[in-house]
Every structure is written in structure tokens, then in C-alpha cells.
Amino acid sequence: MRYRSVLCMGGCVVDRIGETTEARERLHTSNIGRMRSGIGGVARNVAENLARLGVPVGLVSAVGEDADGRRAVAASRAAGIDTQGVVVMTGAATASYTAIFNGAGELVIGLADMAIFDAIAPSAAEAALAAASDDTLLFVDANLPAATLEAVARAKRGRMLAAVPVSRQKLARFAAILPDLDILFLNRYEAATLLGREGGEPATLAQGLAAGPVKKGLLTLGPDGALAWEEDRVTQIPALPSRPVNVNGAGDALAAGTLARLAAGDDFIAAASRAMAAAALTVEAMETVRRDLSMEAMLARFDLSLRTETISR
Numbered sequence: 001m002r003y004r005s006v007l008c009m010g011g012c013v014v015d016r017i018g019e020t021t022e023a024r025e026r027l028h029t030s031n032i033g034r035m036r037s038g039i040g041g042v043a044r045n046v047a048e049n050l051a052r053l054g055v056p057v058g059l060v061s062a063v064g065e066d067a068d069g070r071r072a073v074a075a076s077r078a079a080g081i082d083t084q085g086v087v088v089m090t091g092a093a094t095a096s097y098t099a100i101f102n103g104a105g106e107l108v109i110g111l112a113d114m115a116i117f118d119a120i121a122p123s124a125a126e127a128a129l130a131a132a133s134d135d136t137l138l139f140v141d142a143n144l145p146a147a148t149l150e151a152v153a154r155a156k157r158g159r160m161l162a163a164v165p166v167s168r169q170k171l172a173r174f175a176a177i178l179p180d181l182d183i184l185f186l187n188r189y190e191a192a193t194l195l196g197r198e199g200g201e202p203a204t205l206a207q208g209l210a211a212g213p214v215k216k217g218l219l220t221l222g223p224d225g226a227l228a229w230e231e232d233r234v235t236q237i238p239a240l241p242s243r244p245v246n247v248n249g250a251g252d253a254l255a256a257g258t259l260a261r262l263a264a265g266d267d268f269i270a271a272a273s274r275a276m277a278a279a280a281l282t283v284e285a286m287e288t289v290r291r292d293l294s295m296e297a298m299l300a301r302f303d304l305s306l307r308t309e310t311i312s313r
Ligand SMILES: Nc1ncnc2c1ncn2[C@@H]1O[C@H](COP(=O)(O)OP(=O)(O)O)[C@@H](O)[C@H]1O
Pocket: 186, 187, 220, 221, 222, 223, 224, 225, 226, 238, 239, 240, 242, 244, 247, 249, 250, 251, 252, 254, 276, 279, 280, 283
């Protein structure tokens, strides 16, 4: 069945993104650099991208009773997300993600202070799922506690469930629900962790994923695009040519673009191929989610890349 809306459950976060002036970071000392702040959280980023792509979307998350929380909710609502499922918790601070990139654009370290999400109980997810219609796709990130993720998997009732692990550490929270996931988006580090390996070539990792319990997904590879697996079939999906300025949020744009195209009727490979255009647009902006993203902009960028490819052949 085609779905008409998406319910995103997971992080709603304030991001602080710093960048050293020099290409190489200097560890164990103070670096000269720039810092900016924005709204993030994987589930929230995916929800914002979906709203901008024209898909009706709700968010289930938690914020503190503080200025950061008010800002995160107001910005999400202004972007078109239904924020009724975002609980304001007294006595807890809104989650934050502090990421330091070097001047070459590589992530040096990220720090996730997200204890507030431990209070999103299984009952909150059950209530949200009970209120969601049968044609709603469910999306989770691993900011949710394992017990809450398991409650979502139990209550999905035939609905599609898509997921993003968020980090190597939090991936472990998916352990019990992997067979319930219909689509998994993850990067090569998370894939290696999932497969219990130190590292490995992308093709080998993708084959390992295809032989595993998750039906289909995208192994994202930065500038090299992604490898899609569906049952035991692996397909390479190239990234579109782009001029990256900041890669923060690119994976979230790719996930949202894929879900939006599936809702429009594409098959998985076509959806992921077109969603590469959302990722290309996102890496070309400093923002984590582009305010000017739309389905028209995504498809126009995809068509442009096809024409450029034909001309340069
Ligand atoms: N440096 C880059 N140059 C061009 N495209 C990129 C770059 N980094 C990411 N992308 C695009 O964003 C997508 C997701 O990025 P990736 O970094 O692999 O995911 P994540 O953010 O989840 O780690 C890639 O498949 C690609 O389309």
C-alpha cells in the first residue's frame, strides 16, 4: 500500500557546529574557528526535509522547558511539521549536538548530550502509533531508548518502518528490531559495527547487509553516493556532482528524499537515485536542512544532472 504521511520519532535537538580555521585540527589545545547554531536531531531533520518535500509529517520527541526547546519547536512548526507529539519536559534540558569540523570539512568529533530522550517511554510511542492511520510510514532514529524502539516494532501493524542509527554507539539499540525494519539508512562505519567488523570495503559491507535481517536499505558513502540493497541484490547509486560546503544533514536529506519519492510511487532504487539530488543540494548549503528544498527543486536538480551526464558523454 502507498503511504500518504510519515510519523518521525526520535531526536529534536539544538546543533552547535564549529569549524577550525585551519584545514587540520590541533588536538589537545584551543583552535581558532567559527561556531554557529541551528536546529537538528535526525528524526526532526528527516521530518523537516519531508515537510519541505510536500509530505504530511508529524514528530514525536521531547524538549526541555527552555529557550532552546521553544526555538526548536517553533522552527519545526514553521517548517510545516505537526509538533503535537513533541512533549515539553520540566526539569530536563533540550538535547544538544556539538560537532567540530576541521577546515577541510571533516568531522573531528561530535558530542551528543541527549539524556532527555531516555524519558520517551514505550507508552508514548504506543499512543502515537495508535493515533496514526494505516497509510502512515513510521520512521525512527536510535536517539530513542531500546525499549521504546521495541514498542514501535511491536505496534507497527503492517506499516512500513524506516530507521537511521544516528551513531555507531546508538546503533546497538536497534539490535532486537532489525527484522522489523523495512528500510535502514546507515553509513560505512555504522555498517561495520552492525556486522561486527573493524572496517571493510563498501561492496563487502553491502553484501553483508544484504545477507542480514534488514530487508532493504542504503549504505551511504559520502561523495561516492550509496550502495542500495534489496533482499540479496546490491545496486550502486552514484552521488550527483556537487560543490560541498558542509555535509551536516546530507544523510538525513537522502533518507527523507527517498521516503518522499517512495510516497510518490517510485521503486526503491529510483527513489534513492532521485534523493541523491536532495543530498547534493544539502551539502552545498551551510544549513543542516535547506529552507528552499522542495520536490520541484529536488527533481530539477536530478534532471539537470542527467542532462549534464548525456552532454559530457
Ligand atoms: N563530500 C561530499 N561530496 C558530494 N556529495 C556528498 C558528500 N558527502 C555527502 N554527500 C552526499 O550525501 C549523501 C549522504 O552522505 P553521507 O555522508 O554518506 O551520510 P551521513 O551524513 O549519514 O554520514 C551521499 O550519498 C552523497 O549523495
